[in-house]
Amino acid sequence: MTAPVRLRTLDPHAYRPDFPILSKRVHGDVPLAYLDNAASTQRPRQVIQAIVEAYEEHYANVHRGIHTLAEESTALFEGAREKVRSLIHAPTVEQVIFTHGATAAINLVARSWGDSNLHEGDGVLVTEMEHHANLVPWHQLAERTGAKIQFIPVTDDGLLDLDKLDALLTERPRLVAVTAVSNVLGTINPLAEIIPRAHAAGALVLVDGAQSVPHQVTDAAAMDADFLVFSGHKMMGPSGVGVLYGKRELLESMPPFLGGGSMIRRVWIDSFTPADLPYKFEAGTPPIVPAIGLGAAIDYLNDVGLEAVHEHERRLTQRAHELLSEIDGVRILGPRPDQKAGIVSFWMGRIHAHDIAQRLDRRGIAVRPGHHCAMPLHKRFDVSATARASFYLYNTFEEVERLGEAVAECKHFFQRRR
């Protein structure tokens, strides 16, 4: 019998000094508790320094130049690509395409693969918990091609209703577009079950990793995803850079999406031939320094360790569930803490999420109110808006306690008037 694996406990206090913004005080002298990480994370000095150094010492446009700075800049940019490859266990570096974000990456697939492969009546299977970024590009594709959109429903517990999957797959959709982790419910979806079933029915699978890649170990090759997308700014990198990973034969078969510089092999006055991967999909000057910053963020994340990050967030989530469940009238959307990532969305009857967030802000606690770019999901649960607390490696148990106290105070504030 093997001993149970003891996960290394992450001490957030050891990392917080690396994040200058976390020591900020708001509304006079209230310490900030930043719990809006599902929207965007903060970045450590190491990432900020990498950005400053890139601009102060190495910056030039990449790939084409011969001079020293062009060489240095290119080496840093391509070095970042290799760091991404290693992070997601992609077989080759050519399968890592830099985009301007996860949204841009999904749109690339919809425009390039979708426009050249889908025809009237072909199906795209999404889920009821998708972010608008993994819905609207498929709606637009359907408008262009006559394809039809179907969806895997969400259960009352906030899980995908996979009992319905077989029936949906008998319609033989061409693509299943599914998020690894819901940005509202926090649900960790069972991709190891969904992807083989989709493949058996002849569908490709696009995985939205925006909420998973920053928080847990990702193995794109082992999970057998056809496409995987994520964003830099949700993992301590800069905004303006994201990644599309794809299976090599798929990416090679797809036409370029945006046309312009970099993406060509040769251009004549009336025609062109495209460049090889990954440049075929990187028209124009890429997000050079954001990609370099993302590389520095990956270094930082590797030093902390993604298993430890995931476990730390699980514990914070467990505690947040305990505290919020104690408050009468608070309802948490989504599954049990052991089935989810570090995202806790809740609502409080007729106290609107904006009013919760406003009260919490006065106590220095940053949460996000609204529909979190998932309107169909909120409609499914018949709530117009929720308040969402979401965690990262630098969040502490003290901050979660403050969240619990502030939510209780908020309820008291609005209740005492009735």
Next chain:
Amino acid sequence: MPSNEEEIYQEHILDHYEDPYHRGRCEHCTHCHEDENPLCGDHVRMELHINDGGNLREVYFDGDGCCISQAASSMLVEKFDGKTVEEVKQFSADDMLRLFGAKLTPNRQKCCLLPWRVLQAAIYSPVHRGRPAGAGDPSKKPS
């Protein structure tokens, strides 16, 4: 904690939120409009009875949303009940923010200005054949 003038949840605002003026339907509705704040889902509907002289005989609102959007609706309805269409037209967005009183950040100004936007549109939105025109139910899929 913030000083009083910065406090959004002032007593008179909470009073409007808890006990709104003319929340409901206008019996002899001649003009109607509804809209929502797409970023946060606040929803406001205004129903007016405008007579031939351009007077707002009655103004009612209904809606769903945060304290700011609903309290601002109530204040606006209270202010314009019995006033004229011309006075509505003269009432600017800045006037609305002043009427609300509490200092709002840009994001929450959108909540406050939603009812103002709806009222400005409602005076141009006559109801036909006894059926409210308006923008329809925003939760329904557009046909």
